[in-house]
Amino acid sequence: MSSERRKPYPFDQIEPKWQAIWEERQPFHAPNPGEQNFDPSKPKFYVLDMFPYPSGAGLHVGHPEGYTATDIVARYKRMRGFNVLHPMGWDAFGLPAEQYAIKTGEHPAITTRENMAKFKRQLQRIGFSYDWQREINTTDPGYYKWTQWIFLQIYNSWFNPATNRAEPISTYRGENPDAVRLAYVADVPVNWCPELGTVLANEEVVDGKSELGGFPVVRRPMRQWMLRIMAYAERLLNELEGLDWPEGIKLLQRNWIGRSEGAEIDFPVAGFADPGKQRRVPTIRVFTTRPDTLYGATYMVLAPEHSLVDLIVTEEQWPAVREYRERAARKSDLERTDLAKEKTGVFSGAYAINPVNSERIPIWVADYVLLGYGTGAIMGVPAHDERDLEFAQKFDLPIREVVQPPGDENAIGFVGEGVAINSPVIDGLPSSEAKKKITKWLEQHGAGKGAINYKLRDWLFSRQRYWGEPLPIVWKDGKHEALGENELPIVPPPLEDYKPTGTGEPPLAKAKDWVRYSDKALRETNTMPQWAGSCWYYLRFCDPHNDKRFVGEEAERYWMGGRAPGGVDLYVGGTEHAVLHLLYARFWHKVLFDLGYVSKPEPFQRLVNQGIILGEDNQKMSKSRGNIVNPDDVIDQYGTDAFRCYEMFMGPLEQMKPWSMRGVEGVARFLARVWRLFMSESQEGNWELSDKIKHVDPDRAQQKVTHATIKKVTEDIESFSFNTGISQMMILVNAFTNAETIPLSAMRTFLVLLNPFAPHLASELWEKLNARFRDDLGDITEQKWPAHDERFLVEDEVEVVIQVNGKVRDRMKMSISATQEEMKTAALANPRIQKFITGKTVGNVVVVPKKLVNIVI
RNA sequence: GCCGAUGUGGCGAAAUGGCAGACGCAACGGACUUAAAAUCCGUUCUCGCGAAAAGCGAGGUAUGGGUUCGAAUCCCAUCAUCGGCACCA
Numbered sequence: 051m052s053s054e055r056r057k058p059y060p061f062d063q064i065e066p067k068w069q070a071i072w073e074e075r076q077p078f079h080a081p082n083p084g085e086q087n088f089d090p091s092k093p094k095f096y097v098l099d100m101f102p103y104p105s106g107a108g109l110h111v112g113h114p115e116g117y118t119a120t121d122i123v124a125r126y127k128r129m130r131g132f133n134v135l136h137p138m139g140w141d142a143f144g145l146p147a148e149q150y151a152i153k154t155g156e157h158p159a160i161t162t163r164e165n166m167a168k169f170k171r172q173l174q175r176i177g178f179s180y181d182w183q184r185e186i187n188t189t190d191p192g193y194y195k196w197t198q199w200i201f202l203q204i205y206n207s208w209f210n211p212a213t214n215r216a217e218p219i220s221t222y223r224g225e226n227p228d229a230v231r232l233a234y235v236a237d238v239p240v241n242w243c244p245e246l247g248t249v250l251a252n253e254e255v256v257d258g259k260s261e262l263g264g265f266p267v268v269r270r271p272m273r274q275w276m277l278r279i280m281a282y283a284e285r286l287l288n289e290l291e292g293l294d295w296p297e298g299i300k301l302l303q304r305n306w307i308g309r310s311e312g313a314e315i316d317f318p319v320a321g322f323a324d325p326g327k328q329r330r331v332p333t334i335r336v337f338t339t340r341p342d343t344l345y346g347a348t349y350m351v352l353a354p355e356h357s358l359v360d361l362i363v364t365e366e367q368w369p370a371v372r373e374y375r376e377r378a379a380r381k382s383d384l385e386r387t388d389l390a391k392e393k394t395g396v397f398s399g400a401y402a403i404n405p406v407n408s409e410r411i412p413i414w415v416a417d418y419v420l421l422g423y424g425t426g427a428i429m430g431v432p433a434h435d436e437r438d439l440e441f442a443q444k445f446d447l448p449i450r451e452v453v454q455p456p457g458d459e460n461a462i463g464f465v466g467e468g469v470a471i472n473s474p475v476i477d478g479l480p481s482s483e484a485k486k487k488i489t490k491w492l493e494q495h496g497a498g499k500g501a502i503n504y505k506l507r508d509w510l511f512s513r514q515r516y517w518g519e520p521l522p523i524v525w526k527d528g529k530h531e532a533l534g535e536n537e538l539p540i541v542p543p544p545l546e547d548y549k550p551t552g553t554g555e556p557p558l559a560k561a562k563d564w565v566r567y568s569d570k571a572l573r574e575t576n577t578m579p580q581w582a583g584s585c586w587y588y589l590r591f592c593d594p595h596n597d598k599r600f601v602g603e604e605a606e607r608y609w610m611g612g613r614a615p616g617g618v619d620l621y622v623g624g625t626e627h628a629v630l631h632l633l634y635a636r637f638w639h640k641v642l643f644d645l646g647y648v649s650k651p652e653p654f655q656r657l658v659n660q661g662i663i664l665g666e667d668n669q670k671m672s673k674s675r676g677n678i679v680n681p682d683d684v685i686d687q688y689g690t691d692a693f694r695c696y697e698m699f700m701g702p703l704e705q706m707k708p709w710s711m712r713g714v715e716g717v718a719r720f721l722a723r724v725w726r727l728f729m730s731e732s733q734e735g736n737w738e739l740s741d742k743i744k745h746v747d748p749d750r751a752q753q754k755v756t757h758a759t760i761k762k763v764t765e766d767i768e769s770f771s772f773n774t775g776i777s778q779m780m781i782l783v784n785a786f787t788n789a790e791t792i793p794l795s796a797m798r799t800f801l802v803l804l805n806p807f808a809p810h811l812a813s814e815l816w817e818k819l820n821a822r823f824r825d826d827l828g829d830i831t832e833q834k835w836p837a838h839d840e841r842f843l844v845e846d847e848v849e850v851v852i853q854v855n856g857k858v859r860d861r862m863k864m865s866i867s868a869t870q871e872e873m874k875t876a877a878l879a880n881p882r883i884q885k886f887i888t889g890k891t892v893g894n895v896v897v898v899p900k901k902l903v904n905i906v907i
Numbered sequence: 908g909c910c911g912a913u914g915u916g917g918c919g920a921a922a923u924g925g926c927a928g929a930c931g932c933a934a935c936g937g938a939c940u941u942a943a944a945a946u947c948c949g950u951u952c953u954c955g956c957g958a959a960a961a962g963c964g965a966g967g968u969a970u971g972g973g974u975u976c977g978a979a980u981c982c983c984a985u986c987a988u989c990g991g992c993a994c995c996a
Contacts, residue, residue, distance in 0.1 A: 058920095117913050140991090225987080290975095297911090301911065302991060302992085305992060306991095306992085308995065310996085337996070338963060338996060339995095351996095393994085416915095418994045419996075420994075420995070420996090429996085430996095431996090435996070436908095437994050438995090441994095503995080503996090504995095505995050625990075625991090629991090671926090699919085699931070700919065700920090701919060701920060701931085702920090704912095707920090710918080710919065712931095712933070713918090714919090715932080716919095716930095717931075722946095771922075773919090773931095774920095774929085776930080776931090778922090778929095778930080780930055780931075781929080781930070851925075851926050853926090855977085856975095856977040857977095895976085896925090896977075898925060904925080904976050904977060
């Protein structure tokens with residue numbers, strides 16, 4: 051006797067069998083236009099997953115959630131007659147591999163290769179219908195050659211404000227092209243993480259710590275490569291409009307871009323007399339969204355790092371200011387914001403002149419004003435700004451009300467819109483009009499202008515790490531210069547020691563021979579950040595083996611084409627990329643679009659976010675909690691079809707939900723019931739196609755449930771409600787389970803519906819039907835998706851609910867053709883209803899045809 | 908603090924203005940079996956009146972109000988959980 055646990059159905063034979071068949075016959079390979087077997091009459095559908103970073107831990111059950119959803123859509127769309135592009139690849143550059151390599155001494159190229167193989171094996175075991183011929187990997191020189199090439203396009207362009215788009219740098223007429231390139235070098239205060247030995251983008255810093263590893267991050271000025279994403283702020287904001295993304299994600303991007311409209315106002319510094327204009331009077335330019343509160347400005351604040359500080363501070367205040375600045379410089383961002391709720395600052399000794407009333411107001415230096423936003427200086431309006439109020443109260447500065455709130459609210463501390471008071475130029479005007487009028491006044495008097503500001507910062511693009519794409523740049527006489535396209539790819543030198551230096555000098559600098567590009571030129575030793583490779587991978591998938599171009603023109607036009615602004619028809623991934631990857635990719639895409647390399651202004655038309663899968667204990671899965679579920683274990687026990695179906699049956703895709711092995715078992719039981727609906731076990735213990743399946747017409751009830759299932763599953767795939775689609779298929783199977791004879795036609799239909807969800811089982815049973823009935827239909831992957839017939843769904847009779855005052859009191863069968871009057875009469879005549887209404891006056895009677903009658907008494 | 912999402916049985920959920928809890932899990936009972944597993948059939952929101960069952964009645968979708976003949980669903984307020992942003996002028 052075998053001690054092996056008996057499998058509910060032989061998925062362990064079926065699943066490897068079909069995976070081998072798919073590998074051999076390549077039914078999911080999508081040829082490009084012009085290639086063999088390409089069918090130009092079919093419309094295209096590009097369905098994309100966010101490709102994974104292949105970590106050493108392998109897949110966990112969260113990864114395949116979105117992948118299963120897209121696989122269902124891909125298989126469904128193929129059966130609906132689309133050419134489906136459904137690729138997969140590896141985002142393999144980046145910090146974790148390198149951190150691991152430093153720890154273990156194994157080269158990241160080796161661990162990366164191993165991890166990719168592991169991930170691929172795991173994904174193939176789930177039976178996803180990827181076109182593996184299009185597999186890409188961002189660390190492959192054949193791939194990053196083009197990442198570097200795109201960087202060169204960015205480097206060699208500028209954003210022309212007149213045309214509102216990127217143009218080749220050759221069209222720039224100014225003196226210094228380096229000042230306007232979309233990729234530029236700047237000495238900026240950056241997020242330096244000593245532990246990781248690199249700088250990080252704002253987006254990679256969370257609460258003053260590195261997103262990866264949670265190490266402290268400090269501010270430090272360094273020479274860095276930047277990408278001018280701010281030039282695209284307006285378009286990145288406006289063009290969200292045309293995308294089918296969840297509103298929440300659009301909002302996250304809008305907030306991240308953070309557009310605010312207001313005015314820039316110039317405050318001359320007092321005491322710089324300029325008889326005969328021998329010297330320019332220094333002015334402090336501030337940005338405010340509330341120019342209407344200009345009369346309420348009782349002081350100014352400069353950020354500690356503001357360049358005017360040196361110029362205006364008085365002799366006697368200098369020691370205090372210097373001391374304050376040094377202290378502020380040492381603070382991390384965390385200390386400057388989160389921890390420091392108490393306002394600090396120091397008086398500069400200087401005064402500014404308010405342009406609207408010529409008042410002298412003191413200039414302070416305080417770190418609650420950030421150099422990085424607006425002009426790095428503000429006018430303090432304590433009456434109508436919480437922060438300014440707090441500051442003014444602490445340092446005893448005057449507070450002047452200039453906005454009258456509606457109602458009887460206290461004006462001090464009121465930050466909303468009201469009516470301007472104590473403001474001669476705009477007195478009596480509502481805030482919105484006051485803003486316009488004072489801005490106009492400022493423009494007329496040369497003291498300011500309307501202005502728009504963004505929270506979005508330019509993208510810090512260089513990293514002091516080894517495991518990334520080298521920048522295709524050399525330095526000559528202290529100036530940067532692009533390498534020619536013919537020199538790509540720039541391959542990093544083989545390095546024994548790729549640890550961060552700790553000084554901020556990149557590890558590549560250790561490769562002295564490599565760095566020496568020529569007698570006069572040295573190579574740039576910074577590398578690109580991890581986001582670079584994922585900024586354009588969806589384009590490479592269209593034409594992954596092209597060695598002439600980053601993507602062939604025709605392939606790009608076909609797969610990224612269509613009527614909508616975005617090229618990829620469906621993109622599924624986690625919310626965690628809402629402002630990182632999704633913003634960077636849109637930015638690169640727009641640059642490529644402006645330069646004429648791609649055909650649509652946006653990369654991703656429809657975006658769907660899958661929710662996080664929690665552990666069985668309802669906690670986030672993590673190594674430390676020990677609640678990680680590995681797909682391999684689930685598949686060993688229940689098979690991949692059960693795994694796939696359970697992932698979808700758990701609940702709505704977008705929702706966060708806990709894993710449950712019991713739940714997997716339930717779904718496995720369903721698939722076993724499907725198996726036994728078709729198969730029966732012989733005396734010898736062999737499975738054979740059931741004799742109950744015959745070439746007979748389904749009865750009325752069978753016809754109805756079949757067509758109801760076609761309808762529901764189709765609609766549910768379209769609307770991503772996979773859980774309810776599976777429920778409906780369960781209902782169908784339950785309905786057929788004890789039938790005497792099982793009509794072949796209904797079973798064929800059902801298998802086609804089941805196929806996207808449980809493709810191995812559906813393929814196997816389909817093959818068994820083919821073997822017995824020999825009707826020459828081919829594989830299930832070649833079948834057309836069925837359409838439902840509404841006629842089978844309508845009943846002659848419906849159950850009508852009778853309510854009295856909204857409470858259900860009885861039901862009755864009625865013909866669907868019953869008139870409203872007939873329904874009303876029948877309801878009132880109903881004996882059980884009589885009980886409720888005798889002796890009462892019947893008021894209104896609401897009749898909903900085919901559904902209910904509500905009697906109001 | 909601001910913005911957003913969510914809140915329904917013992918559990919995952921369904922129903923988005925018309926019978927709350929489809930479907931699945933779990934639990935309980937039955938059939939089959941020497942027995943178990945597996946399978947199949949049935950029961951299961953809460954409370955009250957029934958010896959019990961049938962039956963009858965009342966209540967119930969985070970909390971409190973409102974709109975409506977009718978609300979899980981729409982509106983207002985509150986609470987809780989999760990996510991994002993956070994001195995952004």
